[in-house]
Amino acid sequence: xxxIQSKKNSTKKEIIIEKAAGLFKEKGYGAASMxxxxxxxxxxxxxxxxxxxxxxxxxxxxxxxxANEFIxxxxxxxxxxxxxxxxxxxIIRVHIxxxxxxxxxxxxxxxxxxxxxxxxxxxxxxxxxxxRKRLSDIIEEGINKNEMKNIEPYxxxxxxxxxxxxxxxxxxxRKSTSxxxxxxxxxxxxxxxxxx
Amino acid sequence: xxxIQSKKNSTKKEIIIEKAAGLFKEKGYGAASMxxxxxxxxxxxxxxxxxxxxxxxxxxxxxxxxANEFIxxxxxxxxxxxxxxxxxxxIIRVHIxxxxxxxxxxxxxxxxxxxxxxxxxxxxxxxxxxxRKRLSDIIEEGINKNEMKNIEPYxxxxxxxxxxxxxxxxxxxRKSTSxxxxxxxxxxxxxxxxxx
DNA sequence: TTCTAATCCTAACACTTGTTAGTTTTCTTT
DNA sequence: AAAGAAAACTAACAAGTGTTAGGATTAGAA
Numbered sequence: 001x002x003x004i005q006s007k008k009n010s011t012k013k014e015i016i017i018e019k020a021a022g023l024f025k026e027k028g029y030g031a032a033s034m035x036x037x038x039x040x041x042x043x044x045x046x047x048x049x050x051x052x053x054x055x056x057x058x059x060x061x062x063x064x065x066x067a068n069e070f071i072x073x074x075x076x077x078x079x080x081x082x083x084x085x086x087x088x089x090x091i092i093r094v095h096i097x098x099x100x101x102x103x104x105x106x107x108x109x110x111x112x113x114x115x116x117x118x119x120x121x122x123x124x125x126x127x128x129x130x131x132r133k134r135l136s137d138i139i140e141e142g143i144n145k146n147e148m149k150n151i152e153p154y155x156x157x158x159x160x161x162x163x164x165x166x167x168x169x170x171x172x173x174r175k176s177t178s179x180x181x182x183x184x185x186x187x188x189x190x191x192x193x194x195x196x
Numbered sequence: 197x198x199x200i201q202s203k204k205n206s207t208k209k210e211i212i213i214e215k216a217a218g219l220f221k222e223k224g225y226g227a228a229s230m231x232x233x234x235x236x237x238x239x240x241x242x243x244x245x246x247x248x249x250x251x252x253x254x255x256x257x258x259x260x261x262x263a264n265e266f267i268x269x270x271x272x273x274x275x276x277x278x279x280x281x282x283x284x285x286x287i288i289r290v291h292i293x294x295x296x297x298x299x300x301x302x303x304x305x306x307x308x309x310x311x312x313x314x315x316x317x318x319x320x321x322x323x324x325x326x327x328r329k330r331l332s333d334i335i336e337e338g339i340n341k342n343e344m345k346n347i348e349p350y351x352x353x354x355x356x357x358x359x360x361x362x363x364x365x366x367x368x369x370r371k372s373t374s375x376x377x378x379x380x381x382x383x384x385x386x387x388x389x390x391x392x
Numbered sequence: 393t394t395c396t397a398a399t400c401c402t403a404a405c406a407c408t409t410g411t412t413a414g415t416t417t418t419c420t421t422t
Numbered sequence: 423a424a425a426g427a428a429a430a431c432t433a434a435c436a437a438g439t440g441t442t443a444g445g446a447t448t449a450g451a452a
Binding site for chain 1 (some may be wrong): 226
Binding site (some may be wrong): 208239240242243246247 | 398399400401402403
């Protein structure tokens with residue numbers, strides 16, 4: 001019989017990762033200690049090592065989970081044959097929604113990847129570079145097909161991804177703007193700036 | 197006679213801050229130790245305390261130097277009476293150039309402010325909030341005067357500032373795109389998306 | 393040169409870090 | 423109930439943290 005933890009149908013390892021994510025987001029990877037994590041899990045620090053192998057493994061799990069999710073969404077978009085502008089809108093919406101719904105994980109993947117130990121660090125950066133290259137290929141196609149205005153694809157990708165990652169600051173705020181307003185307006189801004 | 201350090205006409209304190217900035221950017225505030233800083237300055241860790249009072253003081257100096265610079269640029273823009281779109285372009289260019297020319301300081305101010313001790317932390321966040329409010333006031337005026345398209349000012353400000361802070365990723369890269377291309381295209385993207 | 397102040401050094405402090413060893417408790421299965 | 427596995431505990435480790443004390447060395451002013 002498979003070993004399934006009672007609570008929320010998740011492994012203890014998954015619980016640890018989730019609690020750790022909260023702390024990594026709040027205090028940063030370096031400032032969140034194993035003893036901090038243990039306390040929020042409700043256990044002694046040493047006991048964590050029955051479920052994980054190291055602190056870095058937690059970070060890896062988070063960063064690569066996010067990366068894989070983005071990549072699989074991108075592959076789906078690449079497979080269909082909509083206009084390039086529509087493709088970019090879909091991608092932008094995916095990013096915004098990930099930022100809204102899986103904020104902690106995405107934030108950590110965005111900001112704490114530097115603490116990944118090798119060879120995971122190089123791996124992560126390669127994936128990232130390749131992902132951005134594929135986005136800029138879509139934009140380049142859009143320009144060639146006269147669906148988008150003539151903008152350096154690399155700069156457009158940088159602008160889009162960075163703009164979205166700024167939702168972090170909205171998440172931290174008192175949120176007088178609703179999530180729907182945020183998504184609608186950011187999509188509008190980023191797509192209008194791209195449109196021919 | 198005033199005590200002026202020989203090298204580069206800067207105080208030893210300024211040298212320490214500059215060297216520390218390099219390390220904060222590279223490894224993060226938490227991971228850069230006083231002994232690391234001391235080594236790059238060419239001195240023992242304890243000797244740093246003849247010139248600074250604490251590690252946190254270095255971070256404060258950096259964060260508030262950047263904040264003050266942005267605020268004084270904004271005040272200059274607010275004083276003149278150009279069209280709102282032109283005002284925003286100026287502000288965007290100021291931000292991009294700061295990101296290009298004072299990359300380390302701006303990066304730290306953007307990413308490591310969370311480690312500021314109170315009451316500096318609250319102070320910093322208040323300044324930040326007020327700065328963004330003043331930007332969104334300009335955009336709101338632009339919309340009312342029909343110089344800009346109807347976009348949530350808060351979201352526009354968030355998008356603009358975040359997009360620019362993404363230049364960090366360009367700085368880290370192999371820079372196959374020139375600084376001029378970067379600035380021109382990012383301004384184009386962000387202003388076109390704002391224009392009516 | 394002598395005095396003084398600035399700046400360096402070594403040593404140590406109290407504490408925190410991630411992690412391991414070894415033991416005991418708890419749960420699952422027979 | 424007995425046996426075995428899984429997961430908790432306590433205790434400790436070696437290393438690293440920011441910072442202070444106190445003494446040595448250097449530089450500038452008299």
